[in-house]
Amino acid sequence: MRTIPPSELLVNDDGSVYHLHLRPEDLADTVILVGDPGRVAMVAAHFDTRDKEVSNREFHTITGTCKGKRLTVISTGIGTDNIDIVMTELDALANIDFKTRHIHNTLKRLTLLRLGTSGGLQPDLPIGTLVFSRTSIGLDGLLNFYKGRSEVCNHDMERRFVQETGWDDRLAAPYAVDADRELFDLFRNDTTEGITLSAPGFYAPQGRWIRLEPADTDLFNRIISFTYEGRRVTNCEMESSGIAGMAAMMGHRAGTICTIIAQRTSYQSDTDYAPYIEHMIRLALDRLVSL
Numbered sequence: 521m522r523t524i525p526p527s528e529l530l531v532n533d534d535g536s537v538y539h540l541h542l543r544p545e546d547l548a549d550t551v552i553l554v555g556d557p558g559r560v561a562m563v564a565a566h567f568d569t570r571d572k573e574v575s576n577r578e579f580h581t582i583t584g585t586c587k588g589k590r591l592t593v594i595s596t597g598i599g600t601d602n603i604d605i606v607m608t609e610l611d612a613l614a615n616i617d618f619k620t621r622h623i624h625n626t627l628k629r630l631t632l633l634r635l636g637t638s639g640g641l642q643p644d645l646p647i648g649t650l651v652f653s654r655t656s657i658g659l660d661g662l663l664n665f666y667k668g669r670s671e672v673c674n675h676d677m678e679r680r681f682v683q684e685t686g687w688d689d690r691l692a693a694p695y696a697v698d699a700d701r702e703l704f705d706l707f708r709n710d711t712t713e714g715i716t717l718s719a720p721g722f723y724a725p726q727g728r729w730i731r732l733e734p735a736d737t738d739l740f741n742r743i744i745s746f747t748y749e750g751r752r753v754t755n756c757e758m759e760s761s762g763i764a765g766m767a768a769m770m771g772h773r774a775g776t777i778c779t780i781i782a783q784r785t786s787y788q789s790d791t792d793y794a795p796y797i798e799h800m801i802r803l804a805l806d807r808l809v810s811l
């Protein structure tokens with residue numbers, strides 16, 4: 521049996537995992553992931569009890585109960601580099617014995633739902649729309665570092681995306697991965713289903729031009745025109761592909777719902793979006809407590 525060395529899985533002196541500062545008993549089986557540390561309190565405001573609250577760097581966590589269901593809400597910060605850390609450490613908390621450093625014989629399956637913000641890429645998706653990322657296309661390359669990547673990705677969709685967008689081979693190879701089907705079904709009547717791009721940046725990687733011009737100013741027009749089996753690219757954010765992909769490889773169920781807060785085709789945005797987020801949180805909690 522493989523013993524995972526201390527240099528690979530770092531455990532703090534208090535028995536907590538390196539970045540998240542959580543011990544195995546601090547984690548619920550159902551986890552809400554948010555990018556913004558400030559959003560953790562918005563979710564936890566709906567909890568009836570709280571048994572753990574901890575912060576380290578951008579990772580702020582509260583575990584408690586909501587209508588009798590034990591839940592954890594955690595902030596990931598921005599980007600799939602953080603998702604690599606959060607997903608690996610959440611899985612370690614669930615599935616590794618920190619004393620023996622062995623993987624448990626019976627693996628736990630976590631339920632992971634990201635509640636985020638995103639930019640809308642189609643004119644009929646106004647600010648405030650809730651999009652469920654039925655498929656995410658990662659432009660960040662994270663999954664390509666993992667051996668299990670091929671088993672969880674849609675290669676046909678990846679090939680078509682690369683071909684039809686004229687993808688520059690100096691960029692990371694895009695990976696296409698589905699959210700968990702059961703979670704998609706749980707939210708399909710209350711959200712717009714989408715293909716979501718996860719970009720490795722907010723500006724040029726999402727086609728924005730402030731002072732530095734993107735290398736290919738037409739790329740996002742070609743992305744917006746891309747369709748796969750009648751489905752189109754709906755929105756752009758920075759984490760859903762890593763969450764869906766790592767969860768699929770690890771045997772967890774995961775999905776992402778994002779509120780659109782910037783409309784890229786009409787050039788509008790709303791930075792005062794808390795009421796939309798509150799609506800998304802209430803919807804998510806209502807469905808998750810019934811699981």
Ligand SMILES: O=P(O)(O)O[C@H]1O[C@H](CO)[C@@H](O)[C@H]1O
Nearest residue numbers: 555556598636637757758759
């Ligand atoms: O609002 P969050 O959940 O952070 O999500 C989106 O907002 C951030 C960029 O502003 C990125 O993390 C992006 O994915």
Ligand SMILES: O=c1cc[nH]c(=O)[nH]1
Nearest residue numbers: 637638639757758782
């Ligand atoms: O356009 C947007 C809005 C929020 N988050 C993103 O990543 N992109």
